[in-house]
Amino acid sequence: MFIRNDYLNLQLLQQQRLSLKNMNQATERISSNSRINQYSDDIGALSVTSQLNSLLRSNAQGISNTQDAVNLLNVMDSGASTIKDMVQHLRDLIIQNQDGSLSQADKSALQLEFKQTISNIEDIAKTTKYANKTVLNNSSIQLNGSNMYVDLGSSYKNVATGNHTLETTFTVDKLPVGERAFVYGFEGKHHAIEVNPDGSLMFQTWLVDGSGTANSYTIETKAGFVKENETYKAIGVVDTDNQMLRFYVNGEEIGNLNIPADQSLFDYSTSYWGNLRLGIGNNPGGQYDYPFSGTVSSGKLYSNAFTSREISATFNGRDTNNGLVSEWAASNGIYNTAGTIMNGATLVNDKINIRSGASLADKTQIELTNLSAKGLNLYSLSIDDANALQTVDSALNTVLSAKSNIGAQINAMTYRQQQLYSSFTSSSQAVDNMFSIDTAQESSIISKEQLRLQTTLTMLQNYNDHKLKAVKLLNQ
Structure with a gap:
């Protein structure tokens, strides 16, 4: 006796399984709003997106780090502005002290104010901090x-x-x-x-x-x-x-x-x-x-x-x-x-290294400064010193130069942050594009597979009915 396989029945069952698989996959994509839900969906795309996600996380941390740097520089700039005003006040006091109409008591009061201002400059430099780090006395x-x-x-x-x-x-x-x-x-x-x-x-x-x-x-x-x-x-x-x-x-x-x-x-x-x-x-x-x-x-x-x-x-x-x-x-x-x-x-x-990107090489240095009274050579200065005005002018130039440097660093860090934002946005868009789905297309797949499944079920039912009738005829 020769027994033949029921190929048509097997083909219909295979088509049925394939339709159910396609319907489930399309339904999963619509539910998750993602084209890729498991590694087998798209091995190549998942490998690429893993790298992109790593880059995204690094860039996100870089953005946070650069924002910390900008915040630090803003604290420095604020403190430096206050010190600039105080050094300018020292200059005003020196010129005022040269007024010949002042009494000795007036001059003593000016000297006291002069010394107190110097002391205040020292205090501000030592107490201006960001995250518990002194930034103007370094x-x-x-x-x-x-x-x-x-x-x-x-x-x-x-x-x-x-x-x-x-x-x-x-x-x-x-x-x-x-x-x-x-x-x-x-x-x-x-x-x-x-x-x-x-x-x-x-x-x-x-x-x-x-x-x-x-x-x-x-x-x-x-x-x-x-x-x-x-x-x-x-x-x-x-x-x-x-x-x-x-x-x-x-x-x-x-x-x-x-x-x-x-x-x-x-x-x-x-x-x-x-x-x-x-x-x-x-x-x-x-x-x-x-x-x-x-x-x-x-x-x-x-x-x-x-x-x-x-x-x-x-x-x-x-x-x-x-x-x-x-x-x-x-x-x-x-x-x-x-x-x-x-x-x-x-x-x-002193300098602080800021990790500002995805790789170890992506480092930006923040240069701190020393605007203390000692660092500005004002600590032992007297209002009556012959070179007092020149010393204060030199200190003022130092403070102004420091402020310019701080401003330049703020611009550099802001530009670096914009670069990171751009990279972050591009990478995010690339990941979204790889995972995004066409809802209309997935719905169409579901409709098509439903029709195919229904047709397959009908064919299976008719095919099996014919076989059953044939068996009944043989048994009569």
């Missing part, structure tokens, strides 16, 4: 990685071998080559924060055993930790109460080590190796200079061992003066009495 010392450094003097040898904390904020322009670079700490037998050629950052100190033999100990990050043009706040803690050394960077503990029971910290209070330094560990030209290429904005020495809570507070801008032995800040300019700028090191404005 400078760093530029070090060239060759022979520039700052010597903070030998008057800080009083930490001896007890508890203390070293703290510094810096930016690396170039990683050192061959040898490590000295950022901040005690010269000579380095008790310092240093950068290694492999991009690791370390806290180095020397310990002495009972025989007087000194040995170097370090706590350091992984290689590649330090990135050029990025800013770091590093804190080294010597906790002799608990025989412990600890190292923190940007508020996070990098590591710690126990001070061996038979050893103590090298005594910098009795050694000629007692000066605090920025940029170079020894005098230029020596074998162990280890010059640093970058900027340093501050260096502090405390006579107590910071706790983890104090570390966190310091990183978040809530500095403590508890136990402060030495504080050096580049923003204090030439009126900083804690250290001497040497070998050509220069003051520069």
